[in-house]
Amino acid sequence: MPELRRDPVVGRWVIIAEDRRFRPRDFDGQKNPPTTGPELCPFCPGHESFTPPEVHAQREPGGEANGPGWSTRVVPNKFPALQIEGELDRRGEGIYDRMNGIGAHEVIIESPDHTKELSELSAEAIEQVLLAFRERMRDLRNDLRFRYILVFKNHGAAAGASLEHGHAQLIATPIIPKVVQEELDGALQHYRMKERCVYCDMVEQELREGRRLVRDEGGFVAIAPFAPRFPFETWILPKQHHASFDEMEPRQMGALARLLKDTLGRLRRALDNPNYNFLLHTAPCRETHLEHYHWHLEIFPKLAHVAGFEWGTGFYINATSPEESAKFLREMES
């Protein structure tokens, strides 16, 4: 059973998951390209039995669960960081705090095609992936043990991917993660001062100034944030105020899919298919209609190593200004 432990000074929780070390890897250390191929891939069609039974799938009419014929498939992670069964069993030990590592850890397989990166799928296929995110979040939110649901993606070995076949992940946690709590606290402080959502203010200022805008389309914007940690860090936000991703209407996912495809495509061409991470920050499970919080997608191409200074301070040194990266991405052919 994985265990959650809290640092007694800063309150950062970590997951001690000793079984995770035995999970399979396509990548051998830091080397590219992958050392295994589709024949062993647990995410390829025909290999459905390599994964735990699916919890969601988009498939052709008449197709059977856990058989081929799907276009998007969601399965529990075979080597989960958190375990779905059990009680939290919170307990202290001197000055320390721990609880059982209860949560959900799922894999969203983006397409049957082993070789296609997310940005290479059709906008319609990406829409199905976004709908799968939404569907799983709405389902897991009903489990009262969970306080937060994070969807994220690691593309490429240097960004932490262990398997090559395009997939995103979802982790439901019994704690609101520290980074999200900081966003909630900061946004609430702004709201109390100004009676406005800080993200709405940001979108408004970026649309007016234009220098950090990558694209404005279909009710969503892609921007280079004012204080990016990494070169070419790019955020996507809805222009209207929405605290929760899973409270969006299904019909809005088509426009979001088109903007996501366009943005990832620009990054791919600008940076020669970079390793990257994205993460979807949304409101906590039980606070879906906050007036001060605004869901958004953060995309980080993995171009530089995070080193001692960043770990030690939380300061980031970035050699590319957001004005420059936004200009470069705007001028990329889409």
Add this chain to the structure above:
Amino acid sequence: MPELRRDPVVGRWVIIAEDRRFRPRDFDGQKNPPTTGPELCPFCPGHESFTPPEVHAQREPGGEANGPGWSTRVVPNKFPALQIEGELDRRGEGIYDRMNGIGAHEVIIESPDHTKELSELSAEAIEQVLLAFRERMRDLRNDLRFRYILVFKNHGAAAGASLEHGHAQLIATPIIPKVVQEELDGALQHYRMKERCVYCDMVEQELREGRRLVRDEGGFVAIAPFAPRFPFETWILPKQHHASFDEMEPRQMGALARLLKDTLGRLRRALDNPNYNFLLHTAPCRETHLEHYHWHLEIFPKLAHVAGFEWGTGFYINATSPEESAKFLREMES
């Protein structure tokens, strides 16, 4: 001029330093070993003119500044993340905040030997390096523009080192970094509840339990922290309460050097010369005698990639428990 920018939601500052991209590198991307050698190394003896003039050095009697004959040498970074001359010039721009990137960025060259890693130096040579840290911190603390001084080290390309020759770095910032502020806040909260330093409590509990203790020697302890972010994360702390590293007596540096050499040596043998980072967390410049804060050195071997989940949550997934890593390190021959 580098620029400091603040994220309007979480208050994280970043340094936009466009000139940094042109700094020289021994390493080509993620590849090891280095692609250049001692003949071009700016840190090797005889190449003193390749760096800006030294600000501190330990050298043989009769030796001249900026000539050979030194054993430890501190120079300003030729490609600094922050610039020493100028005013902060704080200014707003709509909802955003920025200031000039004023600060100090120095390099502590640990020895004249291009090939020796810190743990391979003699304890006496490491003591000189620690004394150089202390000396530079005490000097820079007099500059009232600076709020914090961080000493850190990146060893190996994957840990963010750009040059092979063993060196640590020091950055003085006009802001107390977010990560340090979180430690200060958390420690103050504990102090207000208990009237005790949380780090003193931690040292006391680790010495009593022993399971996460790596070594206890000469007034300092090396421990695997209860909630480590990374496999084999190891901290060194003084057993007595001291808020500031630079308020330690010079005579205490010998014992610390011996423990640091021992600990880095154990990690080196256990993990086959891993890339690693260390960082020295000490009290802010103007608050050197805090009763609630306790300086410490955090060492992170760079074994795994930080991926989307960690970026998105501040949660870390660690597949090695601290009890296991401490046991392994204790049993390493020293």
